[in-house]
Amino acid sequence: MSSEKTAYFRTQYEKLYSDEDYYWGLEPAPFLDELIAWTGKNSNGLKVLDVGCGEGKDAVYMAQKGCEVTAFDITKSGIRKTKKLAKTKGVKINAFVADINDFQIDDEFDVIYSTGTIQYLFKDRIEGFFAKIKQLTRIGGVVYFNVFVNKSFLELPPDWDKEETMWKTGELFLHFADWKIHKIDEVIFECHSGGIKHYHCMDTIVAERAI
Ligand SMILES: C[S@@+](CC[C@H](N)C(=O)[O-])C[C@H]1O[C@@H](n2cnc3c(N)ncnc32)[C@H](O)[C@@H]1O
Incomplete structure (x- = not known):
């Protein structure tokens, strides 16, 4: 892993998030309520980790539900906006800059989720990443992950970063x-990021740490 790679990612997203407008909007991801429900617990005080939180729309939504939220992203601008959004909404979040490839957190969570981000894991860090995620999840806790997968009949998205990796x-x-699998899914959907219509294929999992 070279430090240039990490700096390159940071630069791309720093730019996208540098406006005061929210690049991904403010609408939280649709799976969050279902994810809380899978824990079988009340959202109040639920410990949540958002991996690659972007500008914080999902992390702030979880905090608004009463969760105790930790969130990180590689971009300083994303974390700045996450904190700003939390302040606007009157909630507290533990948000900081970190890299999925080498983040360190000494805690445990009821919910860990990551959307649109793990394709940035370096190949040699994938095993270690999931080992860490499993360790950070409480027994009975749930995780949500999605990742873009390769299909020979789909072209590479026009704004696909050369540092991103398509999974199988x-x-x-x-x-x-x-783990106890609650949901696995694969969908193909239309996307207009980068201003050009294209398609993604995405795998998603919701799983629970049973023991
Ligand atoms: C498609 S965006 C998704 C952001 C957010 N999860 C959302 O749904 O709004 C991908 C995110 O991954 C972050 N990212 C890219 N490489 C990363 C890395 N090595 N470590 C942590 N975050 C990273 C980017 O900064 C960006 O915010």
């Missing part, structure tokens, strides 16, 4: 083979 169908699921 099912690869994500195997990392949680020994």
Whole structure:
């Protein structure tokens, strides 16, 4: 892993998030309520980790539900906006800059989720990343991950970063083979990021640490 790679990612997203407008909007991801429900617990005081939180729309939504939220992203501008959004909404979040490839957190969580981010894991860090995620999840806790997967009939998205890695169908699921799987899914959807219509194929998993 070279430090240039990390700096390169940071630069791309720093730029996208540098406006005061929210690049990803403010609408939280639709899966968050269902994710809380999978824990079987009340959202109040639930410990949540958002991995690659971007500008914080999901992390702030979880905090608004009463969760105790930790969130990180590689971009300083994303974290600045996460904190700003939290302040605007009157909630507290533990948000900081960190890299998925080498983040350190000494805690445990009821919910860990990451959307649109783990394709930035370096190949040699994937095993270690999931080992860490499993350790950070409480027994009975749930995780949500999605990742873009390669399909020979789909072109690479026009704004695909050369540092992003397409995964293979099912690869994500195997990392949680020994967990209780609540949901696995693969969908193809239209996207207009970068201003050009294109398609993504995405695998998603919701899994629970049973023991
Ligand atoms: C598609 S965005 C998704 C952001 C957010 N999860 C959301 O749904 O709004 C991908 C995010 O991954 C972050 N990212 C890219 N490389 C990263 C890395 N090595 N460590 C942590 N975050 C990273 C980017 O800064 C960006 O915010």
